[in-house]
Amino acid sequence: MIQPFDDNYFMKQALNEANLAFNKGEIPIGAVVVHEFRVIARAHNLTETLNDVTAHAEMQAFTAAADFLGGKYLKECTLYVTLEPCVMCAGASYWTQLKKIVFGAKDERPRQEAINKRQLFHPKTEILGNIMEDDCKDLLQIFFEERRK
């Protein structure tokens, strides 16, 4: 069966957001929140622009999605994000009671690897990783290579 709205479709939307971050000189991470096959929130990392280390794509997307739905919880929503969520964003997703998280690249920095992330997410939140992993990872690598020049 043709499924136009599969995980790759929504991850591409998150990647579009990551590209917007890239073009602003921000670490290129993007996210969308999907509810009933519809994107209800889009966001990208804005930590430099907003001078705010908490302005991760996921945090903004959660706030925007809750605002859209008019309720605090995102129990029927899926987050698509180009990089595995950090501790802060995992902790935030716990409070939203998010149904599912689909991430692109795995965060392989030693500190991130050392932490048992599963324990930080809500037990009801399903986690699916490595969707369009190479595209998500490549964008980050290009960004950091350019920054080192």
Place this chain on the structure above:
Amino acid sequence: MIQPFDDNYFMKQALNEANLAFNKGEIPIGAVVVHEFRVIARAHNLTETLNDVTAHAEMQAFTAAADFLGGKYLKECTLYVTLEPCVMCAGASYWTQLKKIVFGAKDERPRQEAINKRQLFHPKTEILGNIMEDDCKDLLQIFFEERRK
């Protein structure tokens, strides 16, 4: 030596913020960020008012403090917060590179107890707990008792 600006002094400021939350029907948690013995940010839990599970006192205080200082990092700052930070707020404090966290009541909910919080904070962040613990805890208990009625 008389020290007018000790931990209790600043925790009282955080408790004032928690009381503001209480009066709005919010779970009463308050926080202040201190830089060179001066309160540069004050905030209280606003998750209900803002319909946003990420609107914890600490998150708002970090954003406000960074805005005040004009830099993203809070390396010379101390956070005073009436309840031990949750996973999200611990993760946010990591990104701020906060110098020190002083909290009031310990978060004794089973999930919070099960997580090794120390691992989530920045290794350079000093953690000091149980300052004015009874006052901080009493306010929370009164709130939840009233809500159960």
